[in-house]
Amino acid sequence: MTAALATFNQVFRGRRLALLGVGWLIIVAIAVVFAPWLTPYDPLEIDPVARLTAPNAEHWFGTDHFGRDTLARCIYGARMALLIGLGAVVVSLVGGTLIGMLSAYFTRLGHVLMRVVDVAMAFPALLLALVLMTILDRSVTNTIFVIGIVYTTTTARILFGMTLKLKNEVFVDAAVVTGAGHPSVLFKHILPNLISPLLVQATFIFAFAQLQAAALDFLGLGLPPEIPSWGNMLAESRVYVTRASWLLMFPGALIILTVFSMNLVGDALRDAIDPRFKDDIAGV
Amino acid sequence: MALLEVENLSLALALSGMLKPVVDNISFSVDAGDTLGIVGESGCGKSLTALAIMGLIADSPIRITGGAIRFEGRDLASISEAERRALMGDRMAMIFQEPMTSLNPVYRIGDQITESLGQHRKLSKKAARARAADLLRQVRIPDPEGRLDAYPHQLSGGMRQRVMIAMALACDPALLIADEPTTALDVTVQAQILDLLADLQEETGMAVMLISHDLGVIAENCKDVAVMYRGRIVEAASAADLFAAPRHPYTVGLLNSIPDPDADKDDLEAIPGRVPTIDEVIPGCAFHPRCAFAQDICRDVRPGDAIASKEHTALCHFPTGGAE
Numbered sequence: 001m002t003a004a005l006a007t008f009n010q011v012f013r014g015r016r017l018a019l020l021g022v023g024w025l026i027i028v029a030i031a032v033v034f035a036p037w038l039t040p041y042d043p044l045e046i047d048p049v050a051r052l053t054a055p056n057a058e059h060w061f062g063t064d065h066f067g068r069d070t071l072a073r074c075i076y077g078a079r080m081a082l083l084i085g086l087g088a089v090v091v092s093l094v095g096g097t098l099i100g101m102l103s104a105y106f107t108r109l110g111h112v113l114m115r116v117v118d119v120a121m122a123f124p125a126l127l128l129a130l131v132l133m134t135i136l137d138r139s140v141t142n143t144i145f146v147i148g149i150v151y152t153t154t155t156a157r158i159l160f161g162m163t164l165k166l167k168n169e170v171f172v173d174a175a176v177v178t179g180a181g182h183p184s185v186l187f188k189h190i191l192p193n194l195i196s197p198l199l200v201q202a203t204f205i206f207a208f209a210q211l212q213a214a215a216l217d218f219l220g221l222g223l224p225p226e227i228p229s230w231g232n233m234l235a236e237s238r239v240y241v242t243r244a245s246w247l248l249m250f251p252g253a254l255i256i257l258t259v260f261s262m263n264l265v266g267d268a269l270r271d272a273i274d275p276r277f278k279d280d281i282a283g284v
Numbered sequence: 285m286a287l288l289e290v291e292n293l294s295l296a297l298a299l300s301g302m303l304k305p306v307v308d309n310i311s312f313s314v315d316a317g318d319t320l321g322i323v324g325e326s327g328c329g330k331s332l333t334a335l336a337i338m339g340l341i342a343d344s345p346i347r348i349t350g351g352a353i354r355f356e357g358r359d360l361a362s363i364s365e366a367e368r369r370a371l372m373g374d375r376m377a378m379i380f381q382e383p384m385t386s387l388n389p390v391y392r393i394g395d396q397i398t399e400s401l402g403q404h405r406k407l408s409k410k411a412a413r414a415r416a417a418d419l420l421r422q423v424r425i426p427d428p429e430g431r432l433d434a435y436p437h438q439l440s441g442g443m444r445q446r447v448m449i450a451m452a453l454a455c456d457p458a459l460l461i462a463d464e465p466t467t468a469l470d471v472t473v474q475a476q477i478l479d480l481l482a483d484l485q486e487e488t489g490m491a492v493m494l495i496s497h498d499l500g501v502i503a504e505n506c507k508d509v510a511v512m513y514r515g516r517i518v519e520a521a522s523a524a525d526l527f528a529a530p531r532h533p534y535t536v537g538l539l540n541s542i543p544d545p546d547a548d549k550d551d552l553e554a555i556p557g558r559v560p561t562i563d564e565v566i567p568g569c570a571f572h573p574r575c576a577f578a579q580d581i582c583r584d585v586r587p588g589d590a591i592a593s594k595e596h597t598a599l600c601h602f603p604t605g606g607a608e
Contacts, residue, residue: 107343167343169385170380170381170382170385170386171385171386171387171388171389173340173380173386174378174380174386174387174388174448174451175388175399176338176339176340176372177338177340177372177373177376177377177378178372178373178377178399178400178403178451178454179369179370179371179372179373179374179400179403179404180369180373180399180403181365181369188399189388192388192390192391193388193389193390195390
């Protein structure tokens with residue numbers, strides 16, 4: 001525990017903005033865990049009398065066109081945001097790590113796999129996600145899967161390069177001459193050296209996945225409309241934006257804050273791991 | 285029977301469909317318990333030979349184009365990948381030039397030493413740990429039990445090389461290949477490591493193949509010596525013979541270029557010219573452009589082994605000293 005605290009201190013010392021990011025993410029995490037206790041309203045409960053109420057003491061964030069409480073929907077939306085973010089991180093890191101490592105280690109396989117990755121990367125991320133979502137049904141699993149696939153390509157590229165470098169390290173040769181086989185070399189000697197860049201990659205994927213998910217929801221190709229997510233809320237607010245601007249502002253602000261926080265944390269982690277990229281703006 | 289036998293081994297670099305020879309028809313053998321020194325300038329093929337023996341060239345553009353490597357009578361080219369892995373780390377081991385990078389930075393020292401024990405000896409965790417501590421004691425690392433939990437970055441270069449040696453010795457190998465084990469170390473540490481290797485060799489009876497560009501290191505530690513130049517063994521002899529009566533002009537040049545602290549002169553004697561790149565095709569003797577004794581025949585005809593005696597060979601048309 002003290003070791004964890006020391007590491008935390010090392011990464012975030014003097015980075016006030018990044019610490020604010022951590023603070024915001026903790027708030028989001030609390031909202032995710034304690035959602036039912038944080039609001040008296042059900043995010044799905046319709047109240048036609050109170051539709052499109054502006055923010056007031058009863059409904060802090062106002063209500064939407066069905067009279068549903070926006071704050072409750074925002075809090076429950078955080079659950080979706082976290083689920084999609086984590087899911088996309090797991091899918092893309094597992095896929096990207098396997099593709100990248102195997103491609104770099106087995107050169108012939110790499111020639112084939114990395115060309116496939118190149119082709120996938122030639123599509124803009126959103127376009128690729130749209131194409132895949134058009135083929136698949138709108139569901140939470142498919143959204144996670146599609147966003148994960150999109151970021152698998154970049155992860156594979158990064159891991160490919162790092163594995164190429166690592167596999168020529170002397171300690172890998174040293175492992176081979178003690179009789180280590182391919183699986184042992186790959187997963188016991190190379191993979192642990194990739195943990196820190198993977199961690200950094202995870203934070204950025206988490207952030208980008210939020211944007212991607214919101215974009216898909218907004219275009220009507222993400223989560224099913226009945227699920228309260230920040231992107232779906234944005235999509236629904238479109239029609240009422242002149243009369244009920246709070247419907248746009250609250251979920252929009254949540255997306256921006258979360259993505260920005262995650263990027264700040266990612267920057268801090270990356271700088272701690274690889275100081276070469278460190279920018280000179282103090283405190284950032 | 286020799287422990288390790290390299291017979292007419294040739295290696296080539298495969299680049300854009302062309303094969304460029306880098307090691308040409310070399311033969312040598314190491315008997316159990318003996319020490320063979322291989323000496324030569326950078327790029328002469330000595331390290332590649334070691335990598336080829338350990339099977340580390342599989343994923344590189346280096347190809348074996350001829351000859352055989354036999355270990356304990358078995359042709360290493362004909363055994364399966366699993367059989368090779370069973371040999372590596374158990375019967376033969378290797379230490380590398382760069383102690384700073386040859387340990388995995390994310391593992392504790394103890395885990396790295398016990399890894400090959402677990403693989404080849406199927407020892408229990410506790411027994412392997414005890415053995416690892418023993419090994420660290422054997423390579424004279426103070427507080428061995430405590431060091432087992434250290435990470436590589438917490439150790440100095442000399443300490444890391446000791447750990448590498450401990451790893452290599454884990455399963456009592458019959459042959460240890462040491463590829464420039466002291467090149468990256470301070471001179472004082474260098475001497476300690478070489479002494480340690482010599483002591484360990486005496487204790488365990490393993491054979492050592494010591495690769496170096498440092499004639500001093502070779503002279504002090506080896507029973508037999510092979511001098512390599514541009515992929516060929518140009519002179520091979522017992523250490524005593526080689527240093528007392530070198531026969532190949534290249535060896536003579538190397539020996540002359542060792543500074544003599546007593547001599548009253550400021551200039552270092554060097555071999556003129558430079559090591560040719562592998563792209564250059566040199567007809568005749570590969571050393572003739574740099575050789576003071578080169579004659580017409582050296583420019584046209586490749587020298588065969590001018591055998592001074594059965595134990596002392598030199599690849600030269602006009603070997604110095606000896607027979608005449």
